[in-house]
Amino acid sequence: xxxxxxxxxxxxxxxxxxxxxxxxxxxxxxxxxxxxxxxxxxxxxxxxxxxxxxxxxxxxxxxxxxxxxxxxxxxxxxxxxxxxxxxxxxxxxxxxxxxxxxxxxxxxxxxxxxxxxxxxxxxxxxxxxxxxxxxxxxxxxxxxxxxxxxxxxxxxxxxxxxxxxxxxxxxxxxxxxxxxxxxxxxxxxxxxxxxxxxxxxxxxxxxxxxxxxxxxxxxxxxxxxxxxxxxxxxxxxxxxxxxxxxxxxxxxxxxxxxxxxxxxxxxxxxxxxxxxxxxxxxxxxxxxxxxxxxxxxxxxxxxxxxxxxxxxxxxxxxxxxxxxxxxxxxxxxxxxxxxxxxxxxxxxxxxxxxxxxxxxxxxxxxxxxxxxxxxxxxxxxxxxxxxxxxxxxxxxxxxxxxxxxxxxxxxxxxxxxxxxxxxxxxxxxxxxxxxxxxxxxxxxxxxxxxxxxxxxxxxxxxxxxxxxxxxxxxxxxxxxxxxxxxxxxxxxxxxxxxxxxxxxxxxxxxxxxxxxxxxxx
Amino acid sequence: xxxxxxxxxxxxxxxxxxxxxxxxxxxxxxxxxxxxxxxxxxxxxxxxxxxxxxxxxxxxxxxxxxxxxxxxxxxxxxxxxxxxxxxxxxxxxxxxxxxxxxxxxxxxxxxxxxxxxxxxxxxxxxxxxxxxxxxxxxxxxxxxxxxxxxxxxxxxxxxxxxxxxxxxxxxxxxxxxxxxxxxxxxxxxxxxxxxxxxxxxxxxxxxxxxxxxxxxxxxxxxxxxxxxxxxxxx
Numbered sequence: 001x002x003x004x005x006x007x008x009x010x011x012x013x014x015x016x017x018x019x020x021x022x023x024x025x026x027x028x029x030x031x032x033x034x035x036x037x038x039x040x041x042x043x044x045x046x047x048x049x050x051x052x053x054x055x056x057x058x059x060x061x062x063x064x065x066x067x068x069x070x071x072x073x074x075x076x077x078x079x080x081x082x083x084x085x086x087x088x089x090x091x092x093x094x095x096x097x098x099x100x101x102x103x104x105x106x107x108x109x110x111x112x113x114x115x116x117x118x119x120x121x122x123x124x125x126x127x128x129x130x131x132x133x134x135x136x137x138x139x140x141x142x143x144x145x146x147x148x149x150x151x152x153x154x155x156x157x158x159x160x161x162x163x164x165x166x167x168x169x170x171x172x173x174x175x176x177x178x179x180x181x182x183x184x185x186x187x188x189x190x191x192x193x194x195x196x197x198x199x200x201x202x203x204x205x206x207x208x209x210x211x212x213x214x215x216x217x218x219x220x221x222x223x224x225x226x227x228x229x230x231x232x233x234x235x236x237x238x239x240x241x242x243x244x245x246x247x248x249x250x251x252x253x254x255x256x257x258x259x260x261x262x263x264x265x266x267x268x269x270x271x272x273x274x275x276x277x278x279x280x281x282x283x284x285x286x287x288x289x290x291x292x293x294x295x296x297x298x299x300x301x302x303x304x305x306x307x308x309x310x311x312x313x314x315x316x317x318x319x320x321x322x323x324x325x326x327x328x329x330x331x332x333x334x335x336x337x338x339x340x341x342x343x344x345x346x347x348x349x350x351x352x353x354x355x356x357x358x359x360x361x362x363x364x365x366x367x368x369x370x371x372x373x374x375x376x377x378x379x380x381x382x383x384x385x386x387x388x389x390x391x392x393x394x395x396x397x398x399x400x401x402x403x404x405x406x407x408x409x410x411x412x413x414x415x416x417x418x419x420x421x422x423x424x425x426x427x428x429x430x431x432x433x434x435x436x437x438x439x440x441x442x443x444x445x446x447x448x449x450x451x452x453x454x455x456x457x458x459x460x461x462x463x464x465x466x467x468x469x470x471x472x473x474x475x476x477x478x479x480x481x482x483x484x485x486x487x488x489x490x491x492x493x494x495x496x497x498x499x500x501x502x503x504x505x506x507x508x509x510x511x512x513x514x515x516x517x518x519x520x521x
Numbered sequence: 522x523x524x525x526x527x528x529x530x531x532x533x534x535x536x537x538x539x540x541x542x543x544x545x546x547x548x549x550x551x552x553x554x555x556x557x558x559x560x561x562x563x564x565x566x567x568x569x570x571x572x573x574x575x576x577x578x579x580x581x582x583x584x585x586x587x588x589x590x591x592x593x594x595x596x597x598x599x600x601x602x603x604x605x606x607x608x609x610x611x612x613x614x615x616x617x618x619x620x621x622x623x624x625x626x627x628x629x630x631x632x633x634x635x636x637x638x639x640x641x642x643x644x645x646x647x648x649x650x651x652x653x654x655x656x657x658x659x660x661x662x663x664x665x666x667x668x669x670x671x672x673x674x675x676x677x678x679x680x681x682x683x684x685x686x687x688x689x690x691x692x693x694x695x696x697x698x699x700x701x702x703x704x705x706x707x708x709x710x711x712x713x714x715x716x717x718x719x720x721x722x723x724x725x726x727x728x729x730x731x732x733x734x735x736x737x738x739x740x741x742x743x744x745x746x747x748x749x750x751x752x753x754x755x
Contacts, residue, residue: 333629353611353745356717358724364735365742381735389717395611395745 013055017063020047025070040075041096048100052107060104068093123247126154130251134258143262144174147255155231155244158182162192163227170196170227182232191216192228199225204233205240215240217248219256226259283452287464291335295328338466345473352477356389357397359422359429366401376414382421390429390498392478400474403467404433404494410461412437412491428497436491445484529643532556532573534564534590536583544577547632561585568594575643579605580613588620595621601642611745618698641694655690657752660730660739662690671730681706682726689740693752696743723748
């Protein structure tokens with residue numbers, strides 16, 4: 001126990017008592033003549049009381065015996081001899097010894113009770129603290145972490161917590177020892193399994209497997225066992241004290257109910273996700289089937305028309321049908337690219353090919369992609385004096401920009417202006433694409449980056465609801481963000497931020513190996 | 522179209538019958554002589570048999586990897602090779618271009634784009650020793666005297682900028698990978714990790730040559746791959 005440490009080693013108390021008695025004997029023999037012998041005997045009770053309070057019963061007895069001997073030898077005539085002239089002193093010695101014994105045992109018991117009440121207080125405080133902590137924790141890992149810290153503070157040296165998985169098999173969910181250490185071994189698992197199956201504690205200090213150096217307690221609520229908490233004890237031979245057992249059981253009970261709570265929350269989350277994915281699947285089917293069928297219908301219709309009625313069409317009609325086929329196929333191509341990108345982003349298969357990217361160049365490439373279908377919208381680029389390079393995947397960033405600008409074109413009227421602005425700070429680069437389209441209600445701006453979400457206001461324009469979701473995926477892959485808000489006075493601004501690397505690109509070397517000075521003014 | 526381009530023998534190596542048929546019809550309409558192969562092995566055999574002047578090679582073949590076919594043909598043939606790849610396979614494109622392919626076309630492609638690439642590749646292959654002055658509309662590059670003029674006015678370029686422009690312009694119409702540019706301008710030990718040098722110098726060049734650097738007329742970026750100098754008819 002910790003308490004013992006505060007008073008030093010058990011042996012040192014005897015040394016101190018001996019020293020004290022010797023000192024008192026010396027002092028009393030110096031002034032002894034001034035005292036009556038009865039007073040001296042009473043004074044020798046002092047070390048007995050002191051040691052009873054400080055060290056407990058045995059040192060107190062030792063002090064009593066030592067006191068009697070010193071009293072007899074130095075003060076009772078004949079002095080400097082254990083022999084007693086007057087037999088009445090034997091009675092005095094007996095009275096002295098019984099008074100010493102009585103007071104010592106009283107004092108010692110008082111001390112013991114103090115100790116117990118302190119321990120009890122510490123345990124209650126620990127439980128209270130734990131229950132308070134557990135009620136705030138929402139994930140299993142930090143829950144186990146909290147329990148383990150609390151338990152190790154009070155009992156044991158190593159802790160391992162096993163939790164049952166879906167197939168009712170125990171997995172090691174938390175181990176304070178390094179892998180391969182205590183708790184990871186087969187022996188511990190076997191005992192834990194027994195405890196899990198029987199729902200009662202085992203190991204040192206219990207009636208089952210008491211030879212084991214560990215103590216195993218089930219994590220159980222009223223109706224089920226969630227797992228097992230195993231402790232490697234400081235002092236395996238003595239077992240766990242009943243108070244510690246009660247503490248551990250209480251902690252195990254708290255842990256079990258916290259685990260129930262977390263599991264229930266998880267299940268609720270999964271149920272919600274399942275419902276959500278069901279909804280998504282329906283949305284995907286609706287959106288994709290519509291987006292696939294429409295261009296297919298145009299392609300098949302035009303092609304069969306051309307084949308079957310070759311003579312009926314004028315050359316202008318024929319060109320019209322051919323353009324319909326081309327446009328339908330291009331539209332399907334875009335859809336396929338978007339679906340593939342989305343699938344890649346979602347599956348985590350996408351590897352970034354990071355490289356230094358010139359933002360001005362990225363914008364240029366993206367604009368060249370959308371130039372064909374912008375009709376008469378004016379695309380204006382606002383660049384600061386110097387644009388820092390960003391570190392990223394050129395192809396993906398270009399795809400992101402194309403998607404954002406295409407979106408701006410799609411949802412804004414012809415002859416309106418679309419402004420692509422770039423701003424750079426020390427930490428990040430901000431790209432904003434502002435259109436003068438219809439805009440959206442405020443609460444929809446967060447939702448347009450959701451997969452397959454399409455604003456009801458946009459239903460007359462074809463689309464899958466994938467483009468901006470892909471942009472979000474790409475921005476986040478780069479450690480950046482994407483958001484949208486209303487433009488002033490009208491339209492929408494989509495803003496992308498990309499983090500700038502802490503250190504900028506290394507200096508530019510010419511092929512002669514030095515920085516090349518440009519001779520422009 | 523110059524005389525020696527017409528009637529050129531072109532070998533198509535692609536496992537998709539529909540793509541082969543499409544290419545055959547379209548290329549024959551442009552007066553090329555078309556040979557076909559449906560597997561990598563057959564492609565290599567045909568290449569030695571008919572000695573094509575140009576090869577269109579699909580990188581996704583069932584028997585051999587496109588890279589394998591490419592390197593085996595390249596080991597004895599100098600005929601230009603244009604590879605066909607899927608959109609999201611930038612690594613494949615770069616590997617093919619650095620491994621000896623002359624250009625790439627991404628599936629699905631427009632026929633006009635493919636024919637333009639074929640013309641450029643054939644013209645480069647046929648060209649003998651370089652002409653001393655390259656002309657692209659209002660831009661002229663005098664290779665002998667290292668003088669660049671835009672609209673008749675001399676453009677001052679640093680040595681590195683000039684070297685970059687020279688490589689791009691003498692490969693006009695063809696894509697040049699970042700690695701090829703880095704190694705030819707800065708030296709063998711430079712690779713893609715130094716690509717920011719390239720971006721900065723391309724930026725400088727565009728500022729000097731282009732009216733609007735977000736809408737370049739001469740040097741266009743092929744994202745993730747490299748750069749292409751546009752010649753008027755490509």
